[in-house]
Amino acid sequence: xxxxxxxxxxxxxxxxxxxxxxxxxxxxxxxxxxxxxxxxxxxxxxxxxxxxxxxxxxxxxxxxxxxxxxxxxxxxxxxxxxxxxxxxxxxxxxxxxxxxxxxxxxxxxxxxxxxxxxxxxxxxxxxxxxxxxxxxxxxxxxxxxxxxxxxxxxxxxxxxxxxxxxxxxxxxxxxxxxxxxxxxxxxxxxxxxxxxxxxxxxxxxxxxxxxxxxxxxxxxxxxxxxxxxxxxxxxxxxxxxxxxxxxxxxxxxxx
Numbered sequence: 001x002x003x004x005x006x007x008x009x010x011x012x013x014x015x016x017x018x019x020x021x022x023x024x025x026x027x028x029x030x031x032x033x034x035x036x037x038x039x040x041x042x043x044x045x046x047x048x049x050x051x052x053x054x055x056x057x058x059x060x061x062x063x064x065x066x067x068x069x070x071x072x073x074x075x076x077x078x079x080x081x082x083x084x085x086x087x088x089x090x091x092x093x094x095x096x097x098x099x100x101x102x103x104x105x106x107x108x109x110x111x112x113x114x115x116x117x118x119x120x121x122x123x124x125x126x127x128x129x130x131x132x133x134x135x136x137x138x139x140x141x142x143x144x145x146x147x148x149x150x151x152x153x154x155x156x157x158x159x160x161x162x163x164x165x166x167x168x169x170x171x172x173x174x175x176x177x178x179x180x181x182x183x184x185x186x187x188x189x190x191x192x193x194x195x196x197x198x199x200x201x202x203x204x205x206x207x208x209x210x211x212x213x214x215x216x217x218x219x220x221x222x223x224x225x226x227x228x229x230x231x232x233x234x235x236x237x238x239x240x241x242x243x244x245x246x247x248x249x250x251x252x253x254x255x
Contacts (some may be wrong), residue, residue: 029080030080030083033080033081033082033083033084034083034084036084037083037084037086037087040084040087040088041087044087049169049170049171051165051168051169057077057081058071058074058077058078058136058140059071059072059073059074059077061105061108061109062109062113064105065105065106065109065114065117067128068117068121068124068125068128069125069128069129070098070128070129070131070132070133070135070136071136071139074136074139075139075143078139078140078143078144079143082143082144085144086144088144088147089146089147089148090147090148090149090150090168090170091140091144091147091148091149091150092150092152092167092168093133093136093137093140093149093150093151093152094151094152094153094154095133095151095152095153095154095236096153096154096155097229097230097233098129098132098133098229098230098232098233099219099221099225099226099229099230099233100154102125102129102220102221102229103187103217103218103219103220103221104187106218106220107187107188107193107218108187110193110196110197110205111188111192111193111196115197115202115204115205115208116197116205116208116209116220117208117220118208119222122220122221122222122225123222123224123225125221125225126221126224126225126226126228126229127228129228129229129232130228130232131232132232132233132235132236133151133233133236134235134236134239137149137151137240137248141245141247141248147247148247148248148249149247149248149249150167150168150248150249150251151240151248151249151250151251152164152167152250152251153237153250153251153252153253154253155253155254162174162177165177167251187218189214190209190212190214190218191214193209193218194206194209197209237252240252
């Protein structure tokens with residue numbers, strides 16, 4: 001089940017932005033969670049495994065950018081999904097270096113709903129990210145203590161989607177599947193982002209991107225900010241390599 005099924009139909013309302021939470025939306029989310037739980041239970045009784053793929057399970061980009069922190073409302077997001085996911089036995093989380101991840105978030109935000117952040121806001125993002133992915137992974141472990149958590153570093157299986165599916169699902173024989181090379185949701189180039197800001201008449205945003213060049217790879221952070229994000233990610237990797245929780249497995253990308 002992918003985003004199309006999870007966000008629409010019987011499950012519509014399950015994924016809601018934290019700022020949009022109302023009593024009516026909360027009740028709608030509860031109903032959607034109960035329906036999803038019923039669907040998953042039915043599949044389980046039939047002896048089938050179900051994979052749910054949804055990028056906003058932990059939160060969404062708008063919340064990250066608005067609060068300048070990594071999945072600030074993860075606990076409420078997981079609490080909302082808990083009735084549906086109580087019997088889920090494996091969570092699969094992909095992580096990447098924090099500077100790469102944040103620049104991707106900011107590129108998406110600039111494209112859709114926000115001007116580039118100021119230097120002070122960028123420093124705040126770097127400071128707020130000190131907990132890194134560890135806080136996110138631990139939140140999942142705390143919310144679902146019976147589940148295993150598979151953490152895969154972006155790049156480890158990115159070019160091998162069939163192998164990745166086997167890792168996620170536990171299915172062994174996937175030889176009948178054909179691999180197709182397709183890049184989805186690719187970040188816009190810096191030039192494209194400038195054109196978007198020009199179309200909005202956002203002179204402040206244009207000025208903030210003025211020193212970022214014209215290439216594809218966006219980096220909004222100062223050397224200090226990059227250093228803070230790098231150190232936080234290195235702490236994440238060290239923690240994952242130590243295997244302090246036997247529920248967590250980690251597949252690292254080749255360096």
